[in-house]
Amino acid sequence: MPAIIPFFQWCDDTMVSQAIRNSRVAFPVIENFHLFALTVLLGSLVVLVLRQFGLVYKTQPISEVASALRPWNRWSLAVMLTSGILLFLSEAMKCYGNTSFRIKMLFLFFALLFQFTIYNRVVASEGKSAPVGGKIAAAVALCLWFGVGLAGRAIGFLG
C-alpha cells in the first residue's frame, strides 16, 4: 500500500513523534501505561467471558456483571488507544514495514467492530445464563482481543 506511505511519513515527522523519540523515558513510560491498560482491558473481558460460561458469579445476571465492568473496559480502552497512538507516532515508519503491526491493526479493527456492534449488545441482553450464541460471541471477543495482544507483542519480536 505505497499510497499511504506519505501518511506514515507525516506521522513519523510530527512534533509529538520527535519529542517521544528524543526522550529517553517517554517511550518506556507510555508503554507501561499501554501495559496497565492491557491488564485491565483483557482482565475485565476474561471475567465477563468466565461469567458467560457460568464459571464465576452465577448468582449475578450476566448483564449486571457486564455493567459493573463496563466503565473499566471503556477507560482502559481509552488509555490503550491513546498510549497506542503515541507509541505508533514515535515509530510510524518502522510500523509501516512491520507485518505484526499490520496484523495487529486488522485484529484491532475487527475486535472494536465486533465489540461495539455485537458483543456489548449480547451481554447486555443476557440474564442468568448465556445461550450458545452468547458463548460463541464470548469466545470470538476473547480471541479477537487476545489476537490484538499477541500481534502487539510480536511487533517487537518478529517485525
Next chain:
Amino acid sequence: MSILSMCQWLQDTNIGTSIRESIWVFPIIETIHVLALSISVGLLLVSDLRLMGVIMKRRPASEVYEQIKPWMFIGFAIMTITGIFLFWCQAVKAYNSIFFRAKVILLVVAAINAIAFERGIYRKVGEWDDALVPPMEARVAGWASLILWAAIITCGRTMAYTF
C-alpha cells in the same frame, strides 16, 4: 558460592542456554508471561475493587473474592512458571538489574499484604460481607494490592529496556 555465580551457573545450564539461544522459545514464553497478566492481575483487580468498595457493591465481598480466586491462582501459576524460565535464561542480567531487584522485593511485599489480609480482617468477613464499603483494613489491603501490582508491572516492563 555468591548469588552472582549461582546466577551464572543457572543461565549456563542446558535449559537456560537453549531458551536464550532459541528464536521462538523466548518470545513465546515472554508473550505468555505478558498476556497472562490479564488472568492474574486483571482478575485480582476485580476483587481488589470490591474490597475498596468500588464495584459489585451489592454482592457479598467474599463471593466476589472466592469465586474468582481459583482462576486468579491459575493466572499467577502461569506467571510464576513463565517468570522462572525467563529468569533462568538471563539470570545474570536480571541479578544486575535494579528493576529486577525492586520487582522481587515488591512481589514479597504483595505476598505479605495478601497473607495479612487473609489472616486478618478476612477472618471476620462475616461481619462486613454485605457492607457496600468494607472496613478500613480491607480497603487498605485492596489499595495496597493494586499499587503494588502496578509497580511490579512497571519494574517488569522497565527491566527489559535495561537489558
